[in-house]
Amino acid sequence: MTATPAHASSGAAIEVQGVARSFGDVHAVRDASFTAHAGSVTALIGPNGSGKTTLMLVLATLLAPDAGTVRIAGADPVRDARAVRQRMGWMPDVLGSWATLSVRQTLEMTGRLYELTPVQSRERARELIELVGLESLADQPTRVLSRGQKQRLSLARALVHRPEVLLLDEPASGLDPAARVDLRVLVRRLAAEGVAVLVSSHVLAELDEMADAAVYLDQGVTASAERIESSRAGARQWRIRAVDPAALSAALASEGFESVGQDHLGTLVSVASETDAAALLARLVSAGVAVSAFGPAVGDLEHTFLDLARGERPEEAR
Numbered sequence: 293m294t295a296t297p298a299h300a301s302s303g304a305a306i307e308v309q310g311v312a313r314s315f316g317d318v319h320a321v322r323d324a325s326f327t328a329h330a331g332s333v334t335a336l337i338g339p340n341g342s343g344k345t346t347l348m349l350v351l352a353t354l355l356a357p358d359a360g361t362v363r364i365a366g367a368d369p370v371r372d373a374r375a376v377r378q379r380m381g382w383m384p385d386v387l388g389s390w391a392t393l394s395v396r397q398t399l400e401m402t403g404r405l406y407e408l409t410p411v412q413s414r415e416r417a418r419e420l421i422e423l424v425g426l427e428s429l430a431d432q433p434t435r436v437l438s439r440g441q442k443q444r445l446s447l448a449r450a451l452v453h454r455p456e457v458l459l460l461d462e463p464a465s466g467l468d469p470a471a472r473v474d475l476r477v478l479v480r481r482l483a484a485e486g487v488a489v490l491v492s493s494h495v496l497a498e499l500d501e502m503a504d505a506a507v508y509l510d511q512g513v514t515a516s517a518e519r520i521e522s523s524r525a526g527a528r529q530w531r532i533r534a535v536d537p538a539a540l541s542a543a544l545a546s547e548g549f550e551s552v553g554q555d556h557l558g559t560l561v562s563v564a565s566e567t568d569a570a571a572l573l574a575r576l577v578s579a580g581v582a583v584s585a586f587g588p589a590v591g592d593l594e595h596t597f598l599d600l601a602r603g604e605r606p607e608e609a610r
């Protein structure tokens with residue numbers, strides 16, 4: 293099957309400028325600005341309670357912002373919710389489903405709600421059931437689905453009308469490792485076909501493998517490009533493993549590197565840049581250390597996220 297969106301386009305597919313949304317005294321989103329592009333996967337990253345779901349709900353036309361502007365594929369979710377819903381697919385963090393309908397009926401019904409004909413709805417449901425691997429459960433009522441199976445149905449439902457913008461809130465939660473790989477492959481394929489995907493997850497390593505760009509949200513505020521760049525560029529920990537750990541420690545000491553930690557996977561050292569890391573590896577190998585693993589201790593997104601979070605704290609707490 294094809295997942296090609298009905299309105300594939302290039303350029304900014306999601307534009308968010310100065311968005312705020314409060315619930316009484318709780319300022320869930322205070323000042324969010326970012327752009328996400330067609331054909332790319334953008335990660336939405338932030339600690340618990342930072343406003344990710346609230347922001348997604350605003351983009352999905354389900355919450356009106358108190359301030360700021362949003363455009364989804366050029367349309368305004370406040371003034372023209374219908375146009376946005378025609379072009380945007382939304383996978384919520386928890387699927388609300390019709391418990392007595394089967395998987396197939398759920399997708400057919402969704403197709404009808406998106407104004408597909410009965411024949412189109414049936415055909416689309418069949419394609420999507422295959423796409424997300426729910427064939428064996430297609431005629432079971434949705435109440436029997438496990439959490440991970442519900443996630444697959446939720447994703448299928450978001451794709452019924454071939455949206456050009458896809459909002460995924462914690463799509464991998466509840467998925468087993470094989471299903472996570474399938475999700476990643478599918479998301480990349482949709483992006484390759486021109487869809488703009490915005491995806492939130494707590495599993496940053498997973499986003500690292502999926503996302504082309506990232507938006508960091510903390511206490512309802514998106515981090516500026518300058519702050520992200522300076523966090524990305526900061527020194528980071530690299531993990532080194534050697535056949536003989538004592539020889540590695542001695543070589544590091546003679547290089548003037550102090551180990552900043554040790555875990556079950558190896559020795560951690562702080563290295564200023566990728567170039568310095570490459571030079572260190574070359575020197576260790578030429579000093580005769582049998583290095584069996586060498587790489588950043590955490591992925592790019594996690595490093596930046598942790599550095600930004602540290603930057604928020606008062607000096608004495610760092």
Ligand SMILES: Nc1ncnc2c1ncn2[C@@H]1O[C@H](COP(=O)(O)OP(=O)(O)OP(=O)(O)O)[C@@H](O)[C@H]1O
Pocket residue numbers: 315318319320321338339340341342343344345346347
């Ligand atoms: N309907 C609501 N009424 C009152 N407060 C709310 C409501 N929805 C969200 N909040 C509050 O707004 C803040 C942001 O919540 P939100 O769910 O957007 O965060 P999140 O980043 O998605 O969190 P998580 O990572 O835990 O899912 C939290 O303090 C939350 O308690």
